[in-house]
Amino acid sequence: MxxxxxxxxxxxxxxxxxxxxxxxxxxxxxxxxxxxxxxxxxxxxxxxxxxxxxxxxxxxxxxxxxxxxxxxxxxxxxxxxxxxxxxxxxxxxxxxxxxxxxxxxxxxxxxxxxxxxxxxxxxxxxxxxxxxxxxxxASRGYAEMLGELSALSGDSIAKQDFAALRFWKGREVTRVALRELANVAPLEETTRELSQIAEICIRRVFEHWNAELRQRHGSPTAKFAILALGKLGGCELNHSSDVDLLFLYSEEGQLTPHISYHEFFNRLAKRILETFSTPHPAGSLLRVDLRLRPEGSAGPLARSLESMENYYAGFGETWERLALIKARGIAGSRELAYEFLRQHQPFIYPKSGTPDLLEEIANIKRRIERDIVGSDKLHRDVKLGIGGIREIEFIVQALQLINGARHPFLQEPSMLKALQALRQLNFLPHEEVLALDNTYRFLRRVEHRLQIEAEQQTHTVPEEQGALGRLARSLRFSSAEDFTAALQARMGAVRPIFQRIISETPAELAKINLEIFNDPKRAAKALGDLERGPGRFHVAPRTRQIARKLHPILLDWLAKAADPDATLNQFVRFVEAYGLRSLLFELVVANPKLLELVVKTFDASRFAGDLLVRRPQLLEEITRDPTFSDARSMAEHLRRLDSLGVSAFHLDPVRAYRQRQILRTMLRDVVHSGRSATSKNFGPELSDLAEACLLFTIRLLAGKQLTVIALGKFGGHELSYGADLDVLFVGLAHSSEMKAGEEVRAAQNLVVNMAQPTSEGNIWVLDARLRPEGEKGPLVCPLETYQTYYESRAQIWEIHALTRARPVTGPLGARFIQMAQHYWRKASRRPDLFKQIDNMLERIRRERGSGSDFLDFKTGVGGMIEGEFLVQALQMRENIWEPNWERAVDQLRERGILNNAEAARVKKAYGLLRRYESALRRYENKAVSSLPRDPGEQREVSVRLGYDDFETFRRDYLDARGGIHALYEQHVKPRRGD
Known part of the structure; x- marks a missing residue:
């Protein structure tokens, strides 16, 4: 009726x-x-x-x-x-x-x-x-479904954007859902019918576009086939599952002068994909996933048979073997699909499994749990969680991969059939097969209930009690509690079998190392990128194996880093920039000291890390140099600069040289870094580099008539990372304004060109603000102007700054120093000298402090400047002309001004603060004068300085400042009224 x-x-x-x-x-x-x-x-x-x-x-x-x-x-x-x-x-x-x-x-x-x-x-x-x-x-067969669709669609399946196909698909899946919920269809029947529906949709869409494109462009002689992978390949599709496909054509060729077979079949694949991805009021068709194809999202949609063979032979991975176990032709040429499977059988089922096969499967599962599921859903995700569907599939597929070549009976796309084959061949005990079979069926029923609700790809049991109760009653449980207990018991039975066969180490242990990261999920992805390459780029199995050997060594060093997340990110960037990752991995695995240096450098300096990412070849150029452990003198730098063949019109080689040499110094610094009070001081090394660059550039741009005087830490040969060069320019006295103007232009040209940044950075920034009248005064002054200024208008701090004056180049250097010493000694006889120096110190604190004395290791109480002013005040009083701070302390000790204990204490305290400053400045090669405000960043600084705990760092820091301040109070403060 x-x-x-x-x-x-x-x-x-x-x-x-x-x-x-x-x-x-x-x-x-x-x-x-x-x-x-x-x-x-x-x-x-x-x-x-x-x-x-x-x-x-x-x-x-x-x-x-x-x-x-x-x-x-x-x-x-x-x-x-x-x-x-x-x-x-x-x-x-x-x-x-x-x-x-x-x-x-x-x-x-x-x-x-x-x-x-x-x-x-x-x-x-x-x-x-x-x-x-x-x-x-009753269930329905493929032919019955196809016939009914043909009756519905009439002449054109594509009419109104495949509306008849969409309606038919929605009606069929509703019928399947009804039968499953009524408990009249076993699991195999439900998954088979859902798979048939998907196959018919794919076949009819393919047939339409294939005919359309052939009519438009002509017919290639090559064959085309669509293979299903995953659950569709195994005839085990869910109610809401992506369909994993491969598009394959038999051979390369030329269809027309402008269209190759590759272009034709990729257009066909694109049309098919667009049809399935286009939303429609009549309902969606399927979600097609092509990411399991060679090269994943980066690869072409369709490949030739030969291209497939080359890819899998050279780059095929364990996860791709797992995917191809379920490969099955569903549309197009059956002969081509068969040939593909026959050709790749040795890859899918190797005669001798690789030693790392089980470990790779275990790692895949761990990554799924860590990166996709998350710890909060591990026991609620029935597909990907602990003891879930994927775990059962991995057990079965691992045994298929290992034994499939010797036992063709195991070469079975269907999971349940393969499970029974494993029992018959005694690869699994009967009780374990029974447990896995029962759990698989139960979890698939749960999964189907979750997906039937809205045909969404979900596998997570809800926490909300109302939804959980409905799910439990739908599965014919009397309560949510009974269902939850059954779920836990079933999933709990799977994990021990998985561990016994695939991994004796529980997956939870794999998370221990990732706890060092603030963002474990992102870190896991970064580690995966090291192994897999960016965007599923071709990475050979050998490279991946070495990468897996690298992981534990790398993680050990990252665990000691101040910022493991940023350091790992820099390491991944460096690997990608290096290019030949297999060569790099082999290099650092074989040379753990090099890996240690790389990781420590990326942690210690973002500047150095970015430079290595831009110029990865510098790592080997610098570290393989037999003179790497030696500091380079200024003469050696000048010799190397001379060999560059630089002209005044193109200074980039000088800039690049400076960058390389700073990187070399930072790498050597990282090697020697630590808490030891005898940690190497790289101030002289940086000063020699800076002076060589300055001298070389002066020769190119300013000639020999311009005299340059060094001041500040440059004058004291104590330069820090990121520091400018404090200088004075001294010119000859000229009766002609034109010649005087030439000197000013030469100095300006020098300042501008040295500071000018390009892609290679700059040479150095020259700071000439300590000249007479500061920034308001002329850039170059003759000696007589300096003499008049120091005699009548200079403030005490300007005379005090001459403590570190030394000549760099030019004909007037010696005369300037002689003049400077005269006015310096004259100022040292002032009765209020110490008061004036103390006032300078207080003014610096007011004007340059951050507002937190604890953070201001340079300007704060007991800070670096206080240590410098302590020594310089005593130098002036005792008439000790010495630009270098440390040598000045030695002379004060030799004269008995400071006793041995005091000299040692101030050296140790000041040296510790200089190391703090160096660690902070080294990070970005920028001037830093205070600790970071963020407590987390303060801890990172302490780790970079070799401290195991922050409190020890804090104690040493406060002790150093306290020691400097005590000596300052003892030697300078009581004399303010003298």
Whole structure:
């Protein structure tokens, strides 16, 4: 009987809403007058109508809904059905109460699946179609499904953007969901039918676009095939699963002068992909995933058979073997699909498994749990969690990979069939096979319930009690607690088998090293990128094996880093920039000291790390040099600069040289860094480099007539990272303004060109603000101007700054120093010298301090400047002319001004603060005068200085400052009134 025929039973139609009870019999009287032939069955339905009218249709709906798992959803659906029900169809009441699989089965579907409920309310004929016993009571074969689709679609499957195919697919998956929820279809039948539906969709879309493109461009002689991987390949598709596909053509060739076979088949693949990815009011088709193809998202959509063979032979990985176990041709040339599988059988099932195969599978599972699932869902994700579906699949597939070459019986795409084959061949004990089989079936039922709800790709059991309760009752558990206990027991039985076969080490142990990172998930991805390469780039198996050997060594060093996250990120960038990652991995695995240096450098200096990323070849150039352990003198730097063949019009080689040499110094610094008070001081090394660069550039740009005087730490040969060069320019006295102007222009040209940054950085920044009148005064002054200024207008701090003056180049250097010493000694005889120096110190604190004395290791109480002023005040009083601070301390000790203990104490304290400064400045090669405010960053500084705990760092820091301040108070403060 057709559900649309106007038989007597169809008179029972009633719109079950509030309006139907207002005039309970008017509709029927009207119908009797219009259709006399149907009056015969009036009495048959009169009671039904009166019941609905008197008690109200809404009461009937509420009653049905209240008995369901999801009353609100069922009530809404029934109301919508009743309002839209066609007047010439079988009564909705009858359809529901006389449903072939039982009323409960239909209401269960409406309660559990919002998307199926929506389909039925929007397509009422779909519900009447399901009402037919031959539709809902029996499974359907491929040919039956295909025939029905052909009847629905007519001549063109692509009409209205494949609307008939979309409708057919939605109707079929609703039928499959109904049968599964009614518990009348075993798992194998459900997954087979879902797989058939997907296959037919793919086949029909392929056939359409294949014919379309051949009509437009002509027909290539090459064959084309679509292979299914994953659950579709194994005929085990979910209710909402991506379909993993490979597109393959038989050979390369040329279709037209402008279109190759490769272009043609990739256009075909693109059209297929676009059809499935385009949203449509009639419903989606499938989510197609091509990421399992060679090169993943970076590779072409379709490849030739030869290209496939070359890829898998050279770059095929364990995870790709796992994927190809389930490969199966589903559309296009069956012969080509067969040839592909035959050709790749040795790759899929190697005669001798690689030693790392099980370890690789274990690592894949660990990455899934860590990067995709997350610790909060490990026991609720029925697919990817601990003891989940993927774990069972890995157990079976690992044994297939290892034994499949010797036992063709195991070369089976279906997971359940392969599991039984393993039992028959005694690769798994009977009780373990039973446990895995039962758990797999149970978890797939849970997974299907989760996905039937909205056809979303979800595998996570909900925490919300209402949703959890509905899921439990849908699976016929009496309570959420009973379901949760069963779930835990089933999944708990899988993990021990997985560990026994694949990994004796629980996956949780793999997380220990990742706890050193602030962002373990990102770190795990970075470590994965080291192994897999960026964007699934070609990486040979040998490279990946070496990368896995590198991981534990790398993690050991990262655990000692101040900032493991940033250091790992720099290391990954360096590897990608290096290019030949296999060579680099072998190099650092074979030479752990080099790896230590690289990791420590990336942690110690972002500047050095960025430079190595830009110029990765510098690492070997510098470290393989037999003179790497030796400091380079200024003369050696000048010799090397001379060999560059630089002109005044192109100074980039000088800039590049300076960058390389700073990097070399930083690498040597990292090698010697630590808490030891005897840690090497690299100030003289940086000073020699700076002076060589300055002298070389002066020769190119300013000639020999310009005199340059060094001041500050440059003058004292104590330069720090990121420091400017304090200088004075002294010119000859000229009667001609033109010649004087030439000297100024030469100095300006020097300052500008040395400071000018390019892609190679700059040469150095010259700071000439200590000249007479500061920035307001001329850049170059003759000696007489300096003499007049120091005699009459210079402030005490300007005379004090001359303590570190020394000549760099030019004809007037010696005369300037002689003059400077005269005015310096004159100032040292002032009775208020120490008071003036102390006032300078207080002014510096006010104007240059950060506002936190604890942070200001340079300007704060007991800071570096206080240590410098202590020594320089004593130098001036005792007439000790010595630009270098450390040598000045030695002379003060030799004269008895400081006793041995005091000299040692101030050297140690000042040296420690200089190391703090060096560590901070080294990070970005910029001037830093205070500790960071953030406590976390302060701890990072302490680690870079070799401290195991922050409190020891803090104690040493405060002791150093306290020692300097005590000596300052002892030697300078009491004399302020002298």
């Amino acid at each position: 057709s559900p649309w025929s106007l038989t007597a039973s169809s008179l029972a139609i009633v719109r079950l809403n509030s309006r139907s009870s207002k005039k309970p019999f008017a509709f029927w009287r009207h119908l009797r007058r219009r259709r006399p032939a149907l009056r015969v069955n009036w009495s048959l339905h009169q009671n039904r109508v009166m019941f609905c009218a008197m008690d109200g249709g809404n009461h009937w709906i509420r009653e049905k809904a209240a008995a369901s798992l999801n009353p609100s959803q069922v009530e809404t659906t029934l109301i919508q059905l009743s309002e839209r029900w066609p007047p010439n169809a079988l009564a909705l009441v009858s359809v529901i109460e006389q449903f072939p699989l039982g009323e409960a089965a239909l209401l269960h579907l409406l309660a559990v699946s919002s998307i199926c409920a929506t389909r039925l309310t929007q397509n009422l004929e779909m519900l009447l179609w399901l009402f037919q016993p031959e539709v809902c009571r």
